[in-house]
Amino acid sequence: MSLRECRRKFVNAFMFALTAFSALATVSVLFVILGYLVYHGGKNINWSFLTKLPTPVGEPGGGMANAIVGSAKLLFLALLVGVPVGVSTGIYLAEFGGKTMGFFIRYTTDLLNGVPSIVIGIFAYTVIVLPMRHFSTLAGSFALGVMMIPITVRSTEQFLRAVPNPLREGAMALGASKWRTILTVVVPAAGSGIISGVMLALARVAGETAPLLFTAFSNRYWSSGWNDPVASLPVMIYTYAIGPYADWHEQAWAAGLVLLALVFVVNVGTRLVLARKVSVSR
Amino acid sequence: MHASANMTERAALSKAPRAFLHRLRSGDEIAHIITLMFAALVVGITALLVYQLWIQSVLSRQKFGWIFFVTHVWDPLAGQFGALPFLYGTLVTSAIALILAVPLGLGTAIFLSEFSTPRASDIFAFLVDLLAAVPSVIFGLLGIFVMVPWLRTTVEPALQSTLGFLPLFQGPMYGVGFLAAGLILAVMVVPFIVSVSREVLIAVPREQREAALALGATRWEAIWKAVVPFAKTGIIGSVFLALARALGETMAVTMVIGNDPRISASLFAPGYSIAAVIANEFTEATGNLYLSALVELGLVLFMLTFVLNGLARLLVLTTRQRGAGHQ
Structure with a gap:
């Protein structure tokens, strides 16, 4: 074996090792994050954390019940904003949209998807907080809902397009009109996919902090209705993590664990459902 | 019915x-x-x-014009608003992020598409997707309590003692600063580079690899000389996508950059970024001019990501079509 060949073989093996190392390094970050959160969060999570209100500053104990409920409220309303618009637009793109119109709307959706979340926050501030003159659950939900739209549109369109054409043709051959075919055959066939897409969009916005800072704001008590500022898990994590108190830091870890668990359960769950569906249809 | x-x-x-x-x-x-x-x-x-x-943002745009982007005084009390420190912070942290994330992400993508078995590749890709799903405030949490102390006590002293002759690595070490923000951004954008690059690499026709191997190339030579060049535009697209993410990323950066509107040559020094200043000062902005200056920063951020995303999409699309055309 010549020297040159040796060198080539060596480079080959070396680069193999290097890329394998990169892959391991990338994935290990995930486990480092999980490890720290489970360790620090698990230590500090307890029943009163989940069920009690925050105590006044300096007083130990208390929890983040208001933030957990607040996040749920924000997400529920965001769902009402994002899903009808997102799914309908997805249906339009997959079933009706012509070439030019389809391209234009798809392009705009992608543009909206790329807008940084803090800019979405400014947008919600200018159209809802400024006219109403106060922070509200409504404004926060609007921001999150707008963020959900492009993700939902894309997944809905994708899953509708995956529905085989013979299904559509069969329904139409039986005399069903196009809209009836879509409503009773195509959408149900893509149903689990569309729902998974919505769940993933929800998991994505559940962790968003930046658009809530000046829309939903935060507080330390229960807020009723949709018109008041409301606490949420991500904003509480932020506030507590940069705060100066050790017991705040402990609670920030616990809240982080709750949030991450929520996001991961939804992600893993929907992906498993989708994977099974794909293997069945094969 | x-x-x-x-x-x-x-x-x-x-x-x-x-x-x-x-x-x-x-x-x-x-x-x-x-x-x-x-x-x-x-x-x-x-x-x-x-x-x-x-x-x-009209008030700020009319009052300052283009001067807004080249002055560095940010003094809300005096009504002086210059965006330069924030632009600088955003660009420097994003640059650090890309310098670290591109080799790591590309290496990972190459391993997943070329070396590993399809099953392992899928599992890794799933884990990378999970990493992409981690909320940015969680990255910030780990940044504050784990990464910043580690940088202050271990990494920054080591860098200073080895590369301290460069102005980049001089000065006091706080832990928080440009380096911390860049590092955390790198970790956050790697998943985007990996998932898009892996996709475009997989879309490269088999013949590209086989032809190179048949000519006697080693596997690495086939990858580096035949596969990667074929997917080049798509990979560049993924880098643009990652850059757009890094520019707009808010929470994690806000938590570790130090929030000090100064322009320093040292990466150890605290700084500020566009997104971070909006997050920190928006609720406290008193006066219309102050608010309008912050909205203008938002507009800048929007424009930057708009252009980058557009370019990225174009590049990724071209590669996919090229790959499809060969099959």
């Missing part, structure tokens, strides 16, 4: 099939129009977003 059965029956009995056809059509038309209205709403929302950013 009953109603529809009735309708079909009646239609079958009808002497005027044309009227029935018309009704059917109009049903389709209504569905078409309803979904189109929602689609138009998406366009409307996006247009409103741009309009609001433009209108709400």
Whole structure:
């Protein structure tokens, strides 16, 4: 074996090792994050954390019940904003949209998807907080809902397009009109996919902090209705993590664990459902 | 269901099939129009977003003009607003992020698409997707409590003692600063580079690899000389996508950059970024000019990500089509 060949073989093996190392390094970050959160969060999570209100500053104990409920409220309303618009637009793109119109709307959706979340926050501030003159659950939900739209549109369109054409043709051959075919055959066939897409969009916005800072704001008590500022898990994590108190830091870890668990359960769950569906249809 | 059965029956009995056809059509038309209205709403929302950013930043745009981008005094009390420190912070942290994330992400993507078994590749890709799903505030949490102390006590002293002759690595070490923000951004954008690059690499036709191997290339030579060049535009697209993410990333950066509007050569020094200053000062902005200056920063961020995302999409699309054309 010549020297040159040796060198080539060596480079080959070396680069193999290097890329394998990169892959391991990338994935290990995930486990480092999980490890720290489970360790620090698990230590500090307890029943009163989940069920009690925050105590006044300096007083130990208390929890983040208001933030957990607040996040749920924000997400529920965001769902009402994002899903009808997102799914309908997805249906339009997959079933009706012509070439030019389809391209234009798809392009705009992608543009909206790329807008940084803090800019979405400014947008919600200018159209809802400024006219109403106060922070509200409504404004926060609007921001999150707008963020959900492009993700939902894309997944809905994708899953509708995956529905085989013979299904559509069969329904139409039986005399069903196009809209009836879509409503009773195509959408149900893509149903689990569309729902998974919505769940993933929800998991994505559940962790968003930046658009809530000046829309939903935060507080330390229960807020009723949709018109008041409301606490949420991500904003509480932020506030507590940069705060100066050790017991705040402990609670920030616990809240982080709750949030991450929520996001991961939804992600893993929907992906498993989708994977099974794909293997069945094969 | 009953109603529809009735309708079909009646239609079958009808002497005027044309009227029935018309009704059917109009049903389709209504569905078409309803979904189109929602689609138009998406366009409307996006247009409103741009309009609001433009209108709400008018005070600042008129008062400062282009000077806004080249002055470095940010003094809300005196009504002086210069965006340079924030632009600088955003660009420096994003540059650090890319310098670290591109080799790591590309290496990972190459391993997953070329070396590993398809099954392992899928599992890794799933884990990378999970990493992408981690909320940015969680990255910030680990940044504050784990990464910053580690940088302060271990990494920054080591860098200073080895590369301290460069101005980049001089000065006091705080832990928080440009380096911390860049490092955390790198970790956050790697998943984007990996998932897009892996996709475009997988889309490269088999013949590319086989031809190179048949000519006696080693596997690495085939990858580096035949596969990666073929996927080059797509990979560059993924880097643009990652850059757009890094520029707009808010929470994690805000938590570790130090939030000090200064321009320093040292990467150890605290700084500020566009997104971070919006997050920190928006609720406290008193006076219309202050708010308008912050909205203008938002507009800048929007423009930057708009251009980068557009370019990225174009590049990724070109590669995919090229790959598809060869199959």
